[in-house]
Every structure is written in C-alpha cells, then in structure tokens.
Amino acid sequence: MVDNQQHLSRRRLFGLAALGAAAAAGVTTITAAPRAAAATRAADDGSFVPAVVIGTGYGAAVSALRLGEAGVSTLMLEMGQLWNQPGPDGNVFCNMLKPDKRSSWFKKRTEAPLGSFLWFDVVNRDIEPYAGVLDRVNFDQMSVYVGRGVGGGSLVNGGMAVQPKRSYFEEILPQVDAGEMYDRYFPRANAMLKVNHIAPDWFEKTDWYQFARVSREQAGKAGLSTTFVPNVYDFDYMRREAAGEVPKSALGTEVIYGNNHGKQSLDKTYLAAALGTGKVTIETLHQVKAVRQQPDGTYVLTVDRIDADGRQLARKEISCRYLFLGAGSLGSSELLVRARDTGALPGLNDEVGRGWGPNGNIMTARANHMWNPTGSKQSSIPALGIDDWDNAAAPVFAEIAPMPAGVETWVSLYLAITKNPERGTFVYDRATDRAKLQWTREQNAPAVAAAKSLFDRINKANTTMYRYDLFGAQLKAFADDFSYHPLGGAVLGKATDLYGRVQGHKNLYVTDGALIPGSVGVNPFVTITALAERNIERVIAQDITAR
Known part of the structure; x- marks a missing residue:
C-alpha cells in the first residue's frame, strides 16, 4: 500500500x-x-x-x-x-464580484445563480464571449450548471465531499454492493481526491464562518441538527489565508468561476x-x-x-x-x-436518455434580524449542512451556503438537496442536432415543498422570513429552475x-x-x-x- x-x-x-x-x-x-x-x-x-x-x-x-x-x-x-495560465490581472480565474470573460462559456452576460439583490440586476455583468470556465446550459424549464475545462465540474463546485447515507445509496442503486462501496471504493476516492475536514476550533472562532454559525443556531432553535462537511479545499491553506500568510482564494470571493489557490x-x-x-x-x-x-x-x-x-x-x-x-x-x-x-449506434436501448434528475436542488434564502448579522467576511467554501434526511415526510440535506458580497447583507443562503422522485428524459431534436430535456417546472414541486417544510420551521422558530429579491425580478423565495447536480x-x-x-x-x-x-x-x-x-x-x- x-x-x-x-x-x-x-x-x-x-x-x-x-x-x-x-x-x-x-x-x-x-x-x-x-x-x-x-x-x-x-x-x-x-x-x-x-x-x-x-x-x-x-x-x-x-x-x-x-x-x-x-x-x-x-x-x-x-x-x-x-x-x-494567468490572465492580465495575474490570476488564472476571476472572482465572483468582478467576473470577466474567463467566467463563462461563450456568454455575452454572466448567469450567476443569484441574479439580483433587492430586485436590482447588480450581480451579473456584460462580458465578451469566450471559452470560460462555467456554463449554464438552458433548457425550456430547467438550467444546468457545468464546468468547462481540464477538471470539469471540480473547477467550479464548492468542493463539498459528502458520502450519501448508506440506506439511501442502497435504495437508489440496490444492485451495487454497498459493503464494497463503503469499505473500499469510497475510501479510495476520498484519498485520491484529498478530502479533508475543517478544524472545529478554528471554525468556532473565525469571522469567515459567522454566517454558518448563525444558520446553525437558527436551525437548532427549530430542533434541527447540523453536520460538518468534508471538502477538497485545503482548510490549512484557508487558515493561512485568514492569517494573511498566502494569497486569498476561498476568502477572496472565488469559487463558481474557479479557485486560484487552495482547491x-x-x-x-x-x-x-x-x-x-x-x-x-x-x-x-x-x-x-x-x-x-x-x-x-x-x-x-x-x-x-x-x-x-x-x-x-x-x-x-x-x-x-x-x-x-x-x-x-x-x-x-x-x-x-x-x-x-x-x-x-442502433443497438442502444430505449433506456438511453431516461432517468435524469437535478438531485432535488432548490436554492432559497432567509432574512435575518438586524441584531443577528451574518458577517461581511464570508468564506466561499461551505463547511456545514443542515441534516434532516431522516425526516420520512420530507427528507432534506441543506448546504449552508455563503453569500460573500463583501458587505453585511443579513442573508442566510442555502442549497437544499431534496428527495424528488420526478425524472426527466433527453430526446433528440433533428432540427437542431441537439438533445432536449423533457422536464417541466411542475416536476420540481415535490422538491420545493420539502425545502419549504424545512425552512418554514426555521423561520417560525426564529420569527424570520424568506428573501424574495435574489432570484430575478419576480417575487420568488425558491429557485427551482436550475441545478448544480445533474444526474x-x-x-x-x-x-x-x-x-x-x-x-x-x-x-x-x-x-x-x-x-x-x-x-x-x-x-x-x-x-x-x-x-x-x-x-x-x-x-x-x-x-x-x-x-
């Protein structure tokens, strides 16, 4: 060995x-x-x-x-x-607050998941079309984020290296030997991916995870538990970022358009x-x-x-x-x-193109009280999740996501992963020579309901409310039209x-x-x-x- x-x-x-x-x-x-x-x-x-x-x-x-x-x-x-290869600013990747052409795959304007703030379009930027690192593939009623470059999605994701609960793995892939997976292949993957864990003592005291501690406290008031989430971002590097010893990446609003360091x-x-x-x-x-x-x-x-x-x-x-x-x-x-x-390839069967789902992805946000700030300093790498997957009525695992705007926003942001049984199908469109995704907005209703069930409880326990201004011009508390996890x-x-x-x-x-x-x-x-x-x-x- x-x-x-x-x-x-x-x-x-x-x-x-x-x-x-x-x-x-x-x-x-x-x-x-x-x-x-x-x-x-x-x-x-x-x-x-x-x-x-x-x-x-x-x-x-x-x-x-x-x-x-x-x-x-x-x-x-x-x-x-x-x-x-560094660009004119000396960095390989651009950050989230100042995106340029490196951010997006042949787009004229960036398409970040948070499309607005106070309903104003202040998040996205006009850019020159270029072979950038993040693509948003837009179908009729669903969009999917994917990475473009050597390393694929590993370049643009939040690095959360989570194993599914064994019982759910056995449910979705009953024909695969779960014992082999959890004893042999998951450990092999984690070792090769260089998965590591945040030091709990540093997490508790650093300003960069105040946003996560606030959400943990509020989840606790609703009787919900949280769990630390391992990551492929080097948490030791992050500690040195915070100490001013190395260039900032996770602490410099870098993630969805790539990390220059640490990941x-x-x-x-x-x-x-x-x-x-x-x-x-x-x-x-x-x-x-x-x-x-x-x-x-x-x-x-x-x-x-x-x-x-x-x-x-x-x-x-x-x-x-x-x-x-x-x-x-x-x-x-x-x-x-x-x-x-x-x-x-005429031998392909009718199952090709079937069984697609967005992993139950739903994004939502809550407005905190003025006396409960989330912090102007926020690491772009999530380290904590709300684990309510054992809730038989509405299983949810919710990442406590950052919103690193550089100023205080009083916003708690989440990417909820729900158990949605609905599935889509890819079909070939001869006119465009492309595959179209047959998926309707209504198919995400079970995922929205599950996320709402969880966050209604948190809002009630903390006398808080949803933010309706972050996902475009319309009043919208749940973003159900995009996915980070196409499967x-x-x-x-x-x-x-x-x-x-x-x-x-x-x-x-x-x-x-x-x-x-x-x-x-x-x-x-x-x-x-x-x-x-x-x-x-x-x-x-x-x-x-x-x-």
Whole structure:
C-alpha cells in the first residue's frame, strides 16, 4: 500500500510538471509521454488509439488514471481549456464580484445563480464571449450548471465531499454492493481526491464562518441538527489565508468561476496522476460531435477543434477500440441519444436518455434580524449542512451556503438537496442536432415543498422570513429552475449493465453521473468517483486486452 501511494505521488508530480509545461508553451496537447508515444499521435485526423475518454471530470479522470496504470494508451478529449495560465490581472480565474470573460462559456452576460439583490440586476455583468470556465446550459424549464475545462465540474463546485447515507445509496442503486462501496471504493476516492475536514476550533472562532454559525443556531432553535462537511479545499491553506500568510482564494470571493489557490481540483489529483503514467494524453478545446461504430467494432469520433474565441479550426475523426463517455450527465446523454436516433449506434436501448434528475436542488434564502448579522467576511467554501434526511415526510440535506458580497447583507443562503422522485428524459431534436430535456417546472414541486417544510420551521422558530429579491425580478423565495447536480440519462443497470457497459454495443462505457438515477441525496461527486473506481476495476480486469 505504501509503495502504491509512493508511485501515485511520483506520477502526480510528473503529471503536474506536464500541465505546467503545456501552459508555458501555450499548447492544447498535454502529455508527459515522449512525443513519439501512440497517445500523442492519436489526436491527428484519421488516427487510432486503443482507448478514448471523452471529458476530464470525475468519472473520466478515474478511468484515464486506471487505464494508464494498466498500460493502455489513452486519449482524453476535453472541450474546455487547461486552466493554469494567468490572465492580465495575474490570476488564472476571476472572482465572483468582478467576473470577466474567463467566467463563462461563450456568454455575452454572466448567469450567476443569484441574479439580483433587492430586485436590482447588480450581480451579473456584460462580458465578451469566450471559452470560460462555467456554463449554464438552458433548457425550456430547467438550467444546468457545468464546468468547462481540464477538471470539469471540480473547477467550479464548492468542493463539498459528502458520502450519501448508506440506506439511501442502497435504495437508489440496490444492485451495487454497498459493503464494497463503503469499505473500499469510497475510501479510495476520498484519498485520491484529498478530502479533508475543517478544524472545529478554528471554525468556532473565525469571522469567515459567522454566517454558518448563525444558520446553525437558527436551525437548532427549530430542533434541527447540523453536520460538518468534508471538502477538497485545503482548510490549512484557508487558515493561512485568514492569517494573511498566502494569497486569498476561498476568502477572496472565488469559487463558481474557479479557485486560484487552495482547491484540490482534478487537475491536481487524478488527472495529474493519469498524465504521470506516461500513457495518457489530454487534448483540450476538442469537442466530440458524434460517435459511430465500424463493422470491425472500432468506434469513430467526429471531433471539432476550436480556439478560445470559439472559432472552428479543424474537424477530425479519431478511432478507438474502447470508448469511455465521461462528458457528464448532459454531455454523455446527448452523445448517446444522438447516436441512437440517427442510427449511428442502433443497438442502444430505449433506456438511453431516461432517468435524469437535478438531485432535488432548490436554492432559497432567509432574512435575518438586524441584531443577528451574518458577517461581511464570508468564506466561499461551505463547511456545514443542515441534516434532516431522516425526516420520512420530507427528507432534506441543506448546504449552508455563503453569500460573500463583501458587505453585511443579513442573508442566510442555502442549497437544499431534496428527495424528488420526478425524472426527466433527453430526446433528440433533428432540427437542431441537439438533445432536449423533457422536464417541466411542475416536476420540481415535490422538491420545493420539502425545502419549504424545512425552512418554514426555521423561520417560525426564529420569527424570520424568506428573501424574495435574489432570484430575478419576480417575487420568488425558491429557485427551482436550475441545478448544480445533474444526474442520470444512462442509468446503471438499465441503459448499461451493472458496471457501466452500454447495452447493445461492446467496448462502450459510461463512467460519469449519467449512471446515477437522478438523485443521490448529497453533493454527488464523491459517489461518481467511487462508482467509477468500482466499474473501471472490473472493466480492466475483464474487457481490456490492448496494452
């Protein structure tokens, strides 16, 4: 075990060096292998590589690392940029209070979840369209936030590394051995992701978490309990931020548009280790448009190479024997429904595109009394959650979210994760060549009701009220039209077998949140990571012959 950890540490160092070299050279191909390596050559038009992984998020990163360790030449295709080259201000990422073009994926205006304050549009900014780090994908009645860049969602999330309650995991994925998951794969994922915990003594005294202590006290008055939440943000770094010893990141209003310091995003963990195997190459600004299968069983990908301003530079075809879809719930689902309904992958079954859900996400906020301020200093990294998941009538796990405005707002903000049984479906629209999400606002009614049940109790116990001014121009206490946690679309055991092998096509795999049926009850990335570890272990042992 010690030797394995030492190997991983060395690989990670080699991979970090490769990422740094790529940024310094301004290239889109990232590799730690010699230039003659097969994976490096495979990005050329018409070339072949044994394994292709689409995306660089959690499931994709796990798959690439384990394939590389097994000696399989692997090409990762990422539609976003490598984020480690400073901009004109000396920072890689911009903060939430002064967003610029780096913030958003080809938008003319930022689309932050808090769209207003006192009903005034003072939050969002006009920007130049650019290959920024955060995308809000807008469907008819639901929008979904996703990360764009090497590391996917790990670049833009709050880093809350939460395992689901075992009883709920067994409910949503009864065909998966929970004992194996909780004894083996969750610990493996947490170790690789560098999950850590805030020091309770520092939490209790620092000004930066006054907002969370206020919400904890108010939840307690309603008879509700809170729990500390582990994170991939380095809490030791945060303490040094507070002491003025290092540049501020979490304490400098950075999170949804990326963290310049402190966060152990995937480019610093799994992806660095994958590159360090010498078998993995990442091509950035490469967007997979279509997938088809040849008579000999190989897969052919149609790929557009773009620049950071959105110009198409080339269209190429890349073929592989083993194809892993790790483009996230939205991306993997769209590729599959398009391939099925255009006849490119005719063996895909009717379950492809089904089982999608927003993990019961509902955002809400409460107005505190003037004598109960939440603090002008607020860490952007959540550290506490209200745990009412065992409430049989309305299970809720609510992140106590920051609102780091730099001034006192008297606002308590929350992202509630609820148990909503409603599911959506992706369908292919031939006119636009895109997947549309069939989901109505009414389907979020159970989630809103559950969140309202929880926060009505807190308001009653504290004689407080909801804020109605934060989610746009209309009077609105609950934001039910966006999701941070898209799940489903290629559900394990339905669209795939029990290890992510896609039904109807050999050597085709799903390795991301599309496997989870719409809900996991907590922030999902640790579950996605652990499930990917479980699945790829079986796939390499039983399926992979190319080395």
